[in-house]
Amino acid sequence: MIGFIGIAVIFIMVFGGYILAGGKMGIIMKALPFELMMIGGAALGAFLLSNDMAGVKHTAKDIGKVFKGPKWKHHDYRDLLCLLFELIRLARQNPVAIEEHIEAPAESTIFSKYPKILADKEAINLICDTMRSASMNYDDPHQVEEVLEKRMDANLHHALHSSHALQQVADGLPALGIVAAVLGVIKTMASIDQPPEVLGKMIGGALVGTFLGVFLAYGLVGPFSGKVKSVVEEDGHFYQLIREVLVANLHNHATNICIEVGRQNTPSHCRPSFSELEEALKDVKSGAA
Template sequence: MIGLVGIALIFIMVFGGYILAGGKMAIIIKALPFELAMIGGAGIGAFLIGNDFSVVKHTAKDIVKVFKGPKWRQDDYRDLLCLLFSLIRIARQSPVEIERHIEAPGESDIFGQYPKIQSDREAIDLICDTLRSASMNYDDPMQVEEILNKRMESSRQHALHSSHALQTLADALPALGIVAAVLGVIKTMGSIDQPPEVLGKLIGGALVGTFLGVFLAYGFVGPFAVKVRAVTEEDSHFYDLIREVLVANLHNHAPPMCVEVGRQNAPAHVRPSFAEVEEALKAIKQAAS
């Protein structure tokens, strides 16, 4: 919602201010389709040249983040802590039983209690791979933490590709606007024998190219890149919590202490309260008994 408000505010303030200052929209409206075709088409073409299909597809998907915001909410962090608590308890009590859950998480009744987490492949793979390694006696906390850090950093950098691609496009748009403006000037020079009122409209139409390139770069594409990056980094905290809890487990802390380590490492604005988590864990213990 806030993204839509921002877009509306940009249009109202830019064009509203222009009109209130006595500007005429007729020149802009007449030149806009042609300038937009040149600048937008060249920008999309450059974007396709500079990125492979997976980045293009990923970017198109990530633009939705500008309007939807982060994927993971406070309730999801609580659910993740509960899920990890249940899995750690099972792993401590029955190493054989935990294999049934980590080898087929899609069929697990434990994972099934948290469908949003179950549907996230990255989270499931991170949990299952780490628990599987521990069951194979690869349980050195320092080594596991180092591997998880490298894995998660690689995933984070991959997730940020769309943000980098959008920022590169934003940097290119003002220059493409100048290209469109130069073509407009060339067109104007071909009509140099026309009266001033005609030349004025032609020059005004040419300058629309410069305006449009800068307007799109700093009003839309650049902010989109910043927002996508911010949301991606915000969502990465969810996977950081998985690392913290599972590494604490390898240090042989009690399951509630592992959960508390993860809870305290969650960002403050999505961190569930101690009482909320404690109540959820009590419900899990009662259901298990």
């Protein structure tokens, strides 16, 4: 919702201010389809030229994040801590029993309690791979933390591709607007014998190209890139929480301490309170019993 509000404010303030200042929309509306074809078409072509099909699909999908916001909400972080609590407790009580859950999470009675987390392949793979490695005696906390850090850095770099791609388009749009404006001036010069009224409208139409390039770059595409980056980085905290809890587990801290480490490393606006998490863990314990 906030994304739609932001777009509405941009258009209302820019064009509303122009109209209130006495500007006429006629020239803009007449030139807009052709300028948009040149500038938008060139930007789209440059975008396709600089990305492979996977990158194009990734970017198109991530544009929705501008309007949807972060994937992981307050209750998801609480559910993740409860899931990790169950897994760590079972792994310590019965190392053999944990294998069926980490080898086939889709069939696990523990993972199935948290369908949204189960549907996220990266979160599940991160949990299962780390716990599987620990069961194979690859349990040095410092080495595991380094491996997880590199893995998450690589995932974050990949996830930010769409933001970088959009920013490249935003950087090129003002120049493409100048290209469209120059073409408009060339067209005007070819009609230099026309009266001033006609030339004025033609020059005004040419300047729409410069306006459109700058407006799209700094009013829409650039902010889209920034929002996508913000959402991706926000969602990255979810995977960092997994790392913190599992590394704390390898340090052989008590299960409750491991979960508390995760809770305190949760972003403040998504962090469940201590009492809220305690109640959730009590429900987990009673359900397991």
